[in-house]
Amino acid sequence: MLAKRIIPCLDVTAGRVVKGVSFVELRDAGDPVEIAKRYDDQGADELTFLDITASSDDRGIIFRIIEQVAEQVFIPLTVGGGVREVGDVRNLLNAGADKVSINTSAVTNPQLVADASARYGSQCIVVAIDAKQVAAGKWEVFTHGGRKATGLDAVEWAKKMQTLGAGEILLTSMDQDGQKKGFDLALTRAVTDALEIPVIASGGVGNLQHLADGVKIGGADAVLAASIFHFGEYTVQQAKQYMAKQGIEVRL
């Protein structure tokens, strides 16, 4: 049986892994290559790197990090942040990424998703959606690291991205991100039920039950978390054991 995936997320800036609360207040978590190796040893199913560097001067750093990780870690690597054109997708794949995550540019230029998936295949195009609840059962897409409202409905937007060729959706609840109160399960369920492609739940994990709930209640195909792993609260292996005890299929 196909396993539900556990994906540690590494937010990278200036060559370091950091973690914030609701997209602000960054805290240093360590060296990305060392952290990536540790999670691989713990049995992570994939790794996601988000380059949250504000200045374009430092963009080269993420390439060197991905190259180093890809030489040592033989599980899928997703890289996002600052992807604006098909050439950016190509460069990240060449550096060793297996999938590229597109967020803001998918909104400003949806054709990028179509072009990139046509060129490199849907399997390597992840569309990241940052969503905020605006009414009961309704969520809006935000871009630019959560700073800019788009007026787009998150569920409808996810469906459009699937149609354009996204292979997977990385769905982050801005309301929950960094709060450690669990995923927005209603959002996760609404998006996963609307799609044929896999959905990664993100934003808000504070304990292992939150991961299990993302799969069992939210219906997510994969669950992403950062701070519970970075700061040593739990290992990936502990998370998997915990989920397995609740009858969730995982790779142990």
Add this chain to the structure above:
Amino acid sequence: MVDIAVVDYGMGNLRSVQQAVRKVAPGANVIVTGEPDVIASAARVVFPGQGAAPDCMREIRARHLDRVIAGVVGEGKPFLGICMGLQVLFEHSDEGDTACLGMFQGPVKRFASGLHDAQGNKLKVPHMGWNQVHHGDHPLWAGIPQDARFYFVHSYHVQPSDAGLVQATSDYPQPFVCAVARDNLFAVQFHPEKSAAAGLQLLQNFVNWNPL
């Protein structure tokens, strides 16, 4: 002297494949190449591929790699197909109604949509993630536990006419073929280069394999 050629026809990220092969064969000359002469001269050939079948077949033909592949396989050199490098060895893919290389008889079909797992959740297409592989006793499975998990990402799967070629199956939710072999030819649907220890073991076995 090229020990292992990773065939480049412009489809997908071959660096991962190259790095994983280098990891298990540190002394070998492992190169990524689309040059027919270089591929033909290699002792072993890895044939990966990602993307859509029509694009893959168009690139293979445009670069005259169909003849090179047939030649390498005909000479008895160890040959490993990965993902799209498995599918295009069959006769025909429903993806874009594409005629393929026809080295194995049978079609390539899409997973049905609208299926559900035992918990009532929708089974997504593409089939993406780590699934269990039920394998036979081919030398490339040496040291790999039964039902070991490998990383898959695909929407289509092969249906060999000859059941005797099947070297492994997986389930989504019905059993589907995820490895075939004949003589010096071995091909898998999953990505050994992204399947951690089990994947590296399979690549190690390929590097050590002397089929004839």
